[in-house]
Amino acid sequence: MELVAFLETLWLARIPILKGIGVTVSISLLAILVGTVLGIGVGLALTYGKGPVRWLVRGYTDFIRGTPVLVLVLASYYVLGTVGIDLGPFQAGVLALAVFCSSHVGEIVRGALQSIPKGQTEAAKAIGLTFPQTFAYVLGPQALRQVLPAWVNTAAEMVKASTLLSIIGVAELLLRTQELISRTFMSLEFYLFAGFLYFVINYGIERFGKYVERKTSIPS
Amino acid sequence: MTGNLLEIRDLHKRYGDVEVLKGVDCTMAQGDVISIIGSSGSGKTTMLRCINMLEEFQGGSIRIDGEDIGYETVGGTRRRKKEKEIARQRAMTGMAFQQFNLFPHMSAAENVMLGLVKVKKMNRDEARGVAEKWLDRVGLAERRDRFPGQLSGGQQQRVAIARAIAMNPKLMLFDEVTSALDPELVNEVLQVIKDLARDGMSMLLVTHEMRFAYEVSSRVIFMNQGRIGEEGNPREMFLKPQTERLAEFLKTSTFN
Numbered sequence A: 001m002e003l004v005a006f007l008e009t010l011w012l013a014r015i016p017i018l019k020g021i022g023v024t025v026s027i028s029l030l031a032i033l034v035g036t037v038l039g040i041g042v043g044l045a046l047t048y049g050k051g052p053v054r055w056l057v058r059g060y061t062d063f064i065r066g067t068p069v070l071v072l073v074l075a076s077y078y079v080l081g082t083v084g085i086d087l088g089p090f091q092a093g094v095l096a097l098a099v100f101c102s103s104h105v106g107e108i109v110r111g112a113l114q115s116i117p118k119g120q121t122e123a124a125k126a127i128g129l130t131f132p133q134t135f136a137y138v139l140g141p142q143a144l145r146q147v148l149p150a151w152v153n154t155a156a157e158m159v160k161a162s163t164l165l166s167i168i169g170v171a172e173l174l175l176r177t178q179e180l181i182s183r184t185f186m187s188l189e190f191y192l193f194a195g196f197l198y199f200v201i202n203y204g205i206e207r208f209g210k211y212v213e214r215k216t217s218i219p220s
Numbered sequence B: 001m002t003g004n005l006l007e008i009r010d011l012h013k014r015y016g017d018v019e020v021l022k023g024v025d026c027t028m029a030q031g032d033v034i035s036i037i038g039s040s041g042s043g044k045t046t047m048l049r050c051i052n053m054l055e056e057f058q059g060g061s062i063r064i065d066g067e068d069i070g071y072e073t074v075g076g077t078r079r080r081k082k083e084k085e086i087a088r089q090r091a092m093t094g095m096a097f098q099q100f101n102l103f104p105h106m107s108a109a110e111n112v113m114l115g116l117v118k119v120k121k122m123n124r125d126e127a128r129g130v131a132e133k134w135l136d137r138v139g140l141a142e143r144r145d146r147f148p149g150q151l152s153g154g155q156q157q158r159v160a161i162a163r164a165i166a167m168n169p170k171l172m173l174f175d176e177v178t179s180a181l182d183p184e185l186v187n188e189v190l191q192v193i194k195d196l197a198r199d200g201m202s203m204l205l206v207t208h209e210m211r212f213a214y215e216v217s218s219r220v221i222f223m224n225q226g227r228i229g230e231e232g233n234p235r236e237m238f239l240k241p242q243t244e245r246l247a248e249f250l251k252t253s254t255f256n
Helices: A002-012 A014-048 A051-065 A069-082 A089-115 A118-126 A131-168 A173-184 A187-216 B044-051 B083-090 B108-118 B124-137 B153-165 B183-198 B210-216 B234-239 B244-252
Strands: B006-015 B018-028 B033-037 B059-064 B071-074 B077-080 B093-096 B171-175 B203-206 B219-224 B227-232
Touching (some): A002 A014, A014 A051, A014 A089, A014 A187, A069 A089, A069 A131, A089 A131, A118 A131, A118 B083, A118 B093, A118 B153, A131 A173, A131 A187, A173 A187, B006 B044, B018 B044, B018 B059, B033 B044, B033 B210, B044 B059, B044 B219, B093 B153, B108 B153, B153 B183, B183 B210, B210 B234, B219 B234, B219 B244, B227 B234
Parallel strands (some): B033 B219, B171 B203
Antiparallel strands (some): B006 B018, B006 B059, B071 B077, B219 B227
């Protein structure tokens, strides 16, 4: 019975698979977290930055967004070492994904902020709010709601992009799966299983996003 | 001390090469209700927006209660005041906009409370009390927990007026507040403004409602191509216009 054989093998390999999931989730979480924090800064600079600051950040986002993630991952691991920044594969990989994530989040944040009508800022000014207050209570909360669906999308992209770190030897879920396959030759079963696990992670992210969207929706 | 609430002297405003205000002078005493009329592009809205620094201006001065708004002259050079200072000065006036500009993610009460809590530093309970009082005054006490998207245009505009007036401004600015409303909703908003006028609120209104300007104003200003074309009490202005331009303008506007 092939299914029984697969399940037996799966059971024996449960530890490496769980470790792989753990690494994939860690990479994704870190990249999304750091990328989001950086990305908000990028978005603010793109929206409110003056002259040189904005051009610099514009250049950064355009360059990063125009580069394949795999190239970023390889560059981060192999090139940074040559200029004296020695990162392990995990660190280098997370850095590459975080940078990639930041450029996308930056564009999303910029788009959301710019879509808020000018009248909102004017009304806030008219009651005497300073700009930081206007941002904190008027613009930010509205932008957040707009950002959410696109942000969830980006987060799911990051989980998928984390597989690229297998190339530089990070033992995440895909690399663990490939190691298993090379020992057991059950390629179809284990690739399907890995695919299923990625689906579960991303489905979780999507449900979470939907939940937050529902919680923050504005009655109308 | 002249005792004037508002003093505008030789106000100049340019957008690039286009001069939209070419030297406007205007004074207003406590309790005055002044309507500004004129065709579009005459500079009436721009003038109003200069008073709370939503527009920068390049020449002249605006004083409220003797305080220079927006700019100061230090050692012979004119410079913009600090943002914090401008924010404080903006709170001296209240403004209602053509498009209401309510904050869509806050209930009616929260819209009114935001400035009270963040600018006036009231605690939330106190602010809620003030908000409810003013929402009641504009006839929306029972709608206080509704969000802007759940209110009609007229109701939204009344919340917006409550939001401005709750800040206890020295002067209220109304920028074509009924222009975006369906005709049947105009009156509920005008009624609110009339009530405020009766209570002695100082107000400056840019409006296209000639009948309303006639009834509510103590003085009317007719703006024409960036200057004050004519001003006076509403009876004289509407019934015996002195200038060709005003007569022309009144002919093309509806007085109903």
